[in-house]
Amino acid sequence: MSIAYNPSLQCQLPIILALFQGGLLVVFILYVDYDDQTSSLPLSNSTLPKDNQLYEIFPFFKDINVMLFIGLGLMLSFLKLYSFGGVAFNFLIANFSIQWSLVVQGFFNHYEDGRIKLGLENVLNAEFAAVTAMISAGAILGRVSPIQLLILCLLEIPLYVVNDWLIHKYFHIIDVGGTVAIHVFSCYFGLGISRIFYHPELRVGHTKETTTPNSDLLSLVGTLFLWIFWPSFNSVVAKAGNAQHRAVLNTFLALSASTLTTFAMSSLLSKKGQISLVHLQNATLAGGVAIAISADMIITPGGALGLGCLASISCILGFQYLSPLMARRLKVQDQCGIHNLHGLPGIIGTLGSIIAVLFSPIDISDLSLNDDLYYTNGLKEGSSALEALGSNGTWNSRDQAMGQAAALGVTFGISLLGGYMTGLLLKIPCLVHPSYEFYFDDQPYFQIKDISENNWNSKDKHDRNLLMPLKEV
Amino acid sequence: MSIAYNPSLQCQLPIILALFQGGLLVVFILYVDYDDQTSSLPLSNSTLPKDNQLYEIFPFFKDINVMLFIGLGLMLSFLKLYSFGGVAFNFLIANFSIQWSLVVQGFFNHYEDGRIKLGLENVLNAEFAAVTAMISAGAILGRVSPIQLLILCLLEIPLYVVNDWLIHKYFHIIDVGGTVAIHVFSCYFGLGISRIFYHPELRVGHTKETTTPNSDLLSLVGTLFLWIFWPSFNSVVAKAGNAQHRAVLNTFLALSASTLTTFAMSSLLSKKGQISLVHLQNATLAGGVAIAISADMIITPGGALGLGCLASISCILGFQYLSPLMARRLKVQDQCGIHNLHGLPGIIGTLGSIIAVLFSPIDISDLSLNDDLYYTNGLKEGSSALEALGSNGTWNSRDQAMGQAAALGVTFGISLLGGYMTGLLLKIPCLVHPSYEFYFDDQPYFQIKDISENNWNSKDKHDRNLLMPLKEV
Amino acid sequence: MSIAYNPSLQCQLPIILALFQGGLLVVFILYVDYDDQTSSLPLSNSTLPKDNQLYEIFPFFKDINVMLFIGLGLMLSFLKLYSFGGVAFNFLIANFSIQWSLVVQGFFNHYEDGRIKLGLENVLNAEFAAVTAMISAGAILGRVSPIQLLILCLLEIPLYVVNDWLIHKYFHIIDVGGTVAIHVFSCYFGLGISRIFYHPELRVGHTKETTTPNSDLLSLVGTLFLWIFWPSFNSVVAKAGNAQHRAVLNTFLALSASTLTTFAMSSLLSKKGQISLVHLQNATLAGGVAIAISADMIITPGGALGLGCLASISCILGFQYLSPLMARRLKVQDQCGIHNLHGLPGIIGTLGSIIAVLFSPIDISDLSLNDDLYYTNGLKEGSSALEALGSNGTWNSRDQAMGQAAALGVTFGISLLGGYMTGLLLKIPCLVHPSYEFYFDDQPYFQIKDISENNWNSKDKHDRNLLMPLKEV
Structure with a gap:
């Protein structure tokens, strides 16, 4: 039963x-x-102002902010009537998640003498956590209210932090750009939620689930921003020097290969050779996802190209064959195709990292040679792997390969289960959520004119609002 | 009396x-x-190429350019029929003002041995001056011709330079990001002009003063670009090292708090809990304005968050209650709501800086500890405060607090009066200005098709032009 | 004769x-x-991680990527029905050309001991090559298929590499930002192709060769991105330190002067003083093209301003008078006006560089003073000029001036002829190419809805497709 929606959104959101x-x-x-x-205490005498961590992090930090707020925001604004939902809710949950992560990660990782110590590095790590919530939300884009999105963030962020800690602490995963920690985790968390929000009617298509050339173009521009700055994302926590340079180069090569492959595959699979905009908006980025885990490894430039090709192929085949199948058989409706962009390339990338670990020219037990290889996101904080490896030297490349695989499996399980549980919570009747007619529609949430009809007068607008787009069940 | 407009714009603008x-x-x-x-003379032997000021300034400089040209341009393009006026006139007056400032500031600050010495730092300072003109123009967006905008810049830039010099020289203001020097100044200058351009008919609404979802979306994207790079704006002249790091961090925290607060307040104040796009486009940035003055101070992360919340609340309340009141009572019609985004948060930020100065853990008379605090925009050039404070040591935190307050008051007075006088000049009949029917319309200025009707044929276009949108009174 | 197009695009592109x-x-x-x-081999002991070339190149590299993918892409999306063709084909040929250049330039310049050595610098140089293909494609925008664009890239890239080598090796050209090597080359290559694709019917205008306010606005935003990051493009290969600083400053000044001049000239030349969007989208960048060749020379700030003015004037006069003339007399239809943005300002810039070389305060034969001047793109690799000049000292400023002029002439000849031959090849009947009715139309290439009518139902769309937009002659 639908009741008037106005009081509830106006209450719950504030x-x-x-x-x-x-x-x-x-x-x-x-x-x-x-x-x-960032404090005013003088650094040690030998430290110059230029050595402040700001100058190491800030150039990358800005790029990543463009990715999160402009790139992902525009990319999610492809729906004709839900462009503000794409951009503005992305903006909302990004900020919500970043602040929440600062606290959760703060108590988890940066708590000393009763205080959380805060610098730009914390914000950077908080943004990695926030990205997972932002990606997961893509699976149910336009089908939940901002209230539900905020609850999603509240629950996903701590689970991300725990999973990230787990796979670094116990499986010593090497994952400089977050293929497993970010992409795989967020994907299956999102799909877990999506399973709960399965709606049979969506199988025949929702009348508002449509794009315009203009919304598709802006979404493609969002993709381009993500594409351009992805090398920064994958390399920001790589070890300064050659390893970071390699992470940038490998990521660029993988993305470039993904792009050409996307044009080829998309044309091949369409009836008339026409390129799909959905493929362009997604599969051109698949290489960036896949290579994140091995971006700073010695995978050779050819390896980077090859990985980009495979990632893009898997992404497009996913859109073409797997997504419809999952919707039909597994009752998982993946709105933005996050499984195709983050799940499949994530798995391929992890397999790639296992091959790289096994066949890389570097002896993985020789830390003096491969510290490049080990200096990754998680280790930077915990560094338990480094210590473990350094002390006894029994950890070899096969162990590392097993670790990579185990981390993938554990992340898959935790995220899927976590997402499913979260989905159940999001269904709680007292939370505002949109009625089916107002899926994929900005109207319940934003003071905008109704563009679903070529009619702009305000009377018409008020009439529409009587339809009560939000409900409490 | 309206006469043919073609000769005049075609004459006056070129x-x-x-x-x-x-x-x-x-x-x-x-x-x-x-x-x-930038000259070819060799630097001293001990100076490495890497020490060139370029590498200190350029990363910030580029960000600020994205803010000025893309961010502010798109943000101002929210009107359905005046999107080119927003983007292109912003582009025009930015360049006009930057070049003009290079000369004015050059003779004022950088004149040595009969020559102005020019480097990228001058351009950066010129852009700060240009921003004031660009913000002020927002108050009368769409209601004046480009001729009038250029006169505005001609007059505002020198006054900005004088005011900036005054508040640093005599009141020793600490204002690293320009809350008073830029935001408050430009706001009241703009409102002063706007008072002169009061038009009673606007109170019932102009038929062309309308947005489309697409123009609102692009405007929001502009806001996001401003949001992302605002930390660069506030920190570029901070002292390298910890102080600059702190300026970035504090600004980010304030912006993030503003964003969440905006969603909450906007939903709370609307009849149906729907979020206002005007609020999103403006109030999410309020924290960046408010914290500019104290970004590099030791205000604590919590202080930054709190300031961001307050700034956003003041901005939204301003849009909701104060702007209509000012239009009715004071006859000040503030087209873009610059008072809400730059005025109110500017005042709150200045109050915040006073509190920080009074209660900051640093003893303000102890220069060896608080040089972080004092190394600000104005002092970099004039450094009279530093000298004054260093020599006798009688300047204490209460004096500094008084200085901050006095600078705010002086800036308020100078800018309001300056704007009012400028407005009188802009009304001079011989300057091209648009007739009321062609307010908020690109048509008089750009060779574009008329989109106010769903009719694109050129005959119709020419007919419309007979209406003579520009006039000389 | 037109036959069904579907099989061919679907075959040829993949x-x-x-x-x-x-x-x-x-x-x-x-x-x-x-x-x-980028390898894992340790650098020499004295090399710190911070000295890795990444940190020198990456900040500029990212800017240039924004220019290529976002800036140029959006700028080319001005046509109402061909916005995806603008953005997505630009994306396609950029990646195709970059990868192709990595190999061509790799074997040409970086081949050691049977291996091509790859780092980010190679990608940067590959992007310079790619830009030429992307600019050339502008001359025939919307009139060729992606197949033809790819063949264009295949042929143009090697010719660019040869020409670039030639003018540096034998004419010792100083051209830090590529006025001759990139802009002049790509312009006349494109015009050579365009001559072959002359289509008499286009003289009366194609029904689809039209813009909308929204497409014009996005194109202008693309221009702004190019404008903002052009200083990075012109300075990236300048010598670190003062010379690089000067390149940034000079480029900014030239662009700024171009912008004001564009508003003045465009208003002057239109019947009613209205500004042309085509002029805004192009002529504001003319200064960046013209100054590229002399950006790091001691041309004085006034010289930079003046050059920007002249470049913009030439660009606008080109659009107004020369382009129509060339279409009528020379049968060269220049779709995007690349001759006006890249050709004319390129010639003016080269003349400017000759004047600078002749009258610059630096004695050009005194290498200890002017190594700033000589450290340019080509010399960085080949450095034959440096050696030649250093050894005998007979090379004087007149020789250098002659070299600049000769390089311009040689580039003009090679590119025009190369383009003409390439055009002949692109006309080969077996390549997919669009029929005249589907010029300037995304429909043959992308799965989008037809926006040329206000009718979105799929039946209508399929009917249109029966018109067979692509053909094999």
Whole structure:
């Protein structure tokens, strides 16, 4: 039963956000302080201003912000009537998740003497966590309310932090750009939720699930921003010097190969050789996902190209054959095709990293040679792997390969189960959620004119609103 | 009385620009030279190429250019029929103001031995000046001709330079990101002009003062570009090292808090909980304005969050209650709501800086500890405050707090009066200005098709032009 | 005779791309290896990670990528029905050309001991080559199929590499930003092709050769991205330190002068003083093209401004008078006006560089003073000029001036002839190419809805497709 939606959104959104932002403010005042890179305490005498971590991180940080806010936002704005939902809700949950991650990761990783020490590096790590929530949300784009999106973030961020810790601590995963930690995790978390939000009617297509040339073009521009700055994303936590240079180069090569492969595959699979915009918007990025895990390894330039090709092929085949199958058989409706962009290339990339670990010219037990290889995201903080490996030297490349595979499996399980549970919670009747007629529609959430008809007068607009797009079941 | 507009725009725009660009060319040839960072003279032997100021400034400079040209341009393109006016006139007056500032600031600050010494730092400072003109123009967006906008820039830039010098020289203001020097100044200058351009008919709404979902979306993308690069804007002149790092971090936190607060407040204040796009496009940036003045101070991360919340709340309340009131009572029609984004958060930010100065853990008279704090935009050039403070040590935090407050007051007065006088000048009948029917319309200025009707044939277009959108009174 | 187009595009595009990407993969595996900046071999002990070339190149590299993919892509999307053709084919040929250049330039310049050594610098140089193909394609935008575009890239890239080598090796050209090597070359190559694709009916205008306010606005945004990052493009290969700083500053000044001049000239030349969007989208960038060749020379700030003015004037006069003339008399139809943006300003810029070389305060034979001046793109690799000049000292500024002029002439001849021959090849009947009715139309290539009518139902779309937009003659 649908009841009037106005009171509920107007209540729930301000209340949740006020509680959250107010609570966070209290936590920040009580527990958060500048770290030694941002406080006013003088650094040691030998430290020059130029050596501040800012100059190492900030150039990459800005690129990643363009990716998160402009790139992903525009990419998600492909629906004709839900462009603000794409851009603005992405903006909302990004900020919500970043702040939430600062606290969760702060207590988990940066808690010293009763204080969380804060610098730009924390924000960077918080953005990695936020990305997972933003990707997961793609699976149910346009089918949930902002309230539900915020709950999603609240639950996914801590699970991400735990999983990230687990696969680094116990499986010593090497994953500089987050293929497993970010892409695979977010994908299966999102699919887990999507399973709960299965809606049989969607199988015949929703009248509002449509694009315009203009919305498709802006979405493609979003993809281009992601494409351009993906090398920064994959290399930001790589070890400074040659390893970071290699991470940039390998990522660029993989993306470039993905792009050409996408044009070829998309043309091949369409009836008239016409290129699909969905493929362009997604599969051109598949190489960036796949190579994230091995971007700083010695995979050779040819290896990077090959991985980009495979990732793009898997992505397009996923869109063409697997997504319809999953919707039909597994009742998983994947709105943005995150399984094709993040899941399949993530698995391929992990397999690639296993091959690289096994056949890389570097002896993996020789840390003096391969510290390049080990200096990755997780190790930077915990560095338990480094210590473990350094002390006894019994960890060899086969062990590492097993670790990579095990981390993939564990992440798959945790995220899928976590997503499924989260989905159940999001279905709680007291949360605002849109009625089926208002799926893929900005109208319930934003004060905009109705563009579904060529009619702009306000009377018409008010009439439409009587349809009560949001409901509490 | 309206007469044919064609001759006048065609005469005035080329003549003004040719005179200006020609005159500037002469001034540049006679007076401007490369500085020691750009000339071919060898630097001292101990100076490495890497130490060139370029590498310190350029990464920030590029970000600020994206903000000025893309961010602000798109943000101003929200009107359905005036999108080119938003983007292209912003582009025009940015360049006009930058070049003009290079000369004005050059003679004012960089004049040595009969030559102005020019490097990228000058351009950066010129862009700060240009921003004030670009913000002020927002108050009368769509209601004046490009001729009037250029006169506005001609007059505002020198006044900005004088005011900036005054508040640093005599009030020793600490204002690393320009809350007072840029935001407050430009706001009240713009409102002063707007008072003169009061038009009673606008109170019932202009038929062309409307947006489309697409124009609103592009405007929001502009906001996102501003949001992403705002930390660069606030930190570029901060002292290298920890202070600059802190400026980036504080600004990011304030912006993030503003964003969540905006979603909450906007939903709360609308009848149906729907979020206002105007609020999204503006209030999410309010934290960046407010924190500009104290970004490099030790305000604590919690302080940054809190300031962002307050700034956003003030901005939204301004849009909701104060702007209509000002239009009705004070006859100030603020087209883009610059008072809400730059004025109110600017005042709040200045109050915040006073609190920070009074209660900051650093003893403000102890320069060896707080040089972080004092190394700000204005002091970099004049450094009179530093000298004054260093020599006698009688300047304490209460004096500094008074200085901040006095600078705000002085800036308020100068800018409001300056804007009012400028407005009077812009009304001079011999300047081209648009007739009321052609407010918020690109048609008088750009060779575009008329999109106000769903009719594209050229005959119709020519008929419309007979309406004579520009007039000389 | 037109036959069904579906089989052909669906065959040719995947086959060409698969052959190309597959072949390249083999070449990469057999011949390409990391260079000493990206391999895992330890650098010499005295080399710090921070000294890796990545940190020198990457900040510029990212800017140039934004220019190529977003800037140029959006700029080319001005046609109402061909926006995807603009953005996506630009994306396609950029990647195709970059990969192809990596191999061609690799064997030409970086082949050591049977291996091509690969680092980010190679990709940067490959992008310079790719730009030429992307610019040339502008001359025939919308009038050829992607198959033809790929063949164009295949042929133009090697010729660019040869011409670039020639003008540096034998004429010792100083051309830090590629005025001659990139802009002049690509322009006349494109015009050579365009001559072959002359179509008399286009003289009366094609029904689909039209823009919308929205497509014009996005194109202008593309221009702005190009404008903002042009200083990076012109300075990336300048010598680190003062020379690079000067290249950034000079380019910015030239662009700024171009912008103001464009507004003045465009208004002056239109019947009603209205500004042309075509002029805004192009002539504001003319200064960047013209100054590229002398950006790091001691041309004085006034010289940079003046050059920007002249370049913009030439560009606008070209659009107004020369382009129609060339179409009528020379049967060269220049779709995007590349002659006006790249040809005329390129010639003016080269003349400017000759004047600078002749009258620059630096004695050009004194290498200890002017190594700034000589450290340019080509010399970085070949450095034959440096050696030649250093050894005997007989090379004086008149010789250099002659070299600049001769390089312009040689480039003009090679590119025009090369383009003409390439055009003949592109006309080969077996290549897919669009029929006249489907010029300037995305429909044959992309799975999009037909927006040429206000009718979105799929039946209508399929009917249109019966018109067979692509043909094999």
